[in-house]
Amino acid sequence: MRSFVTVSRETEARLDAFAAHLRRWTRAKNLVGPDTLKNLWTRHIADSAQVVALMPEARRWVDLGAGAGFPGLVVASLVCGDLGSRVDLVESNGRKCAFLRSAARETGVPATVHCDRIERFATDWSGAADVVTARALAPLVKLLDLTAPLIQKGCVGVFHKGQDVERELTEASTYWTFAHELVSSRTPGGGALVIVRDCERKSA
Numbered sequence: 437m438r439s440f441v442t443v444s445r446e447t448e449a450r451l452d453a454f455a456a457h458l459r460r461w462t463r464a465k466n467l468v469g470p471d472t473l474k475n476l477w478t479r480h481i482a483d484s485a486q487v488v489a490l491m492p493e494a495r496r497w498v499d500l501g502a503g504a505g506f507p508g509l510v511v512a513s514l515v516c517g518d519l520g521s522r523v524d525l526v527e528s529n530g531r532k533c534a535f536l537r538s539a540a541r542e543t544g545v546p547a548t549v550h551c552d553r554i555e556r557f558a559t560d561w562s563g564a565a566d567v568v569t570a571r572a573l574a575p576l577v578k579l580l581d582l583t584a585p586l587i588q589k590g591c592v593g594v595f596h597k598g599q600d601v602e603r604e605l606t607e608a609s610t611y612w613t614f615a616h617e618l619v620s621s622r623t624p625g626g627g628a629l630v631i632v633r634d635c636e637r638k639s640a
């Protein structure tokens with residue numbers, strides 16, 4: 437982690453507490469696979485943290501399909517202390533929601549957990565967001581379906597993608613017109629981040 441992202445001592449302490457909490461929960465409740473723990477700092481924490489550097493002015497974040505907190509809880513650890521910062525985490529798995537709440541309490545970060553289906557959250561939620569994130573959740577075309585209502589209100593989508601990002605962009609452009617930027621991931625694995633600032637569904 438330290439070689440990929442530079443953070444303050446306080447942030448590093450929060451991330452350490454989050455990592456320790458995740459290891460404890462995984463031992464007791466089998467929350468994430470052994471590969472996740474093995475590569476925790478480089479593949480998951482640093483990979484998650486890079487979205488904050490891309491959106492330094494953002495204060496209100498929404499993370500869809502937060503899982504064990506990537507990137508949402510890592511973002512919350514980094515923006516903690518910035519005036520007005522908050523992260524809304526959406527996750528439908530009850531065990532993961534319990535972990536997310538417990539980890540947010542333990543680390544003292546400004547995160548709210550919505551234990552809900554994204555489809556329902558997206559329809560019901562009346563809050564505002566600067567950035568919506570999703571990592572390892574769905575192909576880009578589906579992410580645009582889910583996040584278009586937010587993006588069309590000015591929220592920026594920042595989506596972690598793997599090596600087949602070009603194929604996902606081509607597929608998405610069949611159904612959507614969207615303004616995007618592609619940023620190479622700073623962490624190993626050859627992935628990329630797709631930043632979407634505007635989108636409109638193409639007429640049939």
Ligand SMILES: C[S@@+](CC[C@H](N)C(=O)[O-])C[C@H]1O[C@@H](n2cnc3c(N)ncnc32)[C@H](O)[C@@H]1O
Nearest residue numbers: 501502503506527528529552553554571572573
């Ligand atoms: C592959 S995991 C990725 C978790 C995390 N973002 C990461 O990068 O490690 C996808 C997560 O999204 C959640 N999820 C999938 N579809 C969902 C939906 N429609 N509503 C809410 N959560 C969903 C799953 O429960 C799971 O925890």
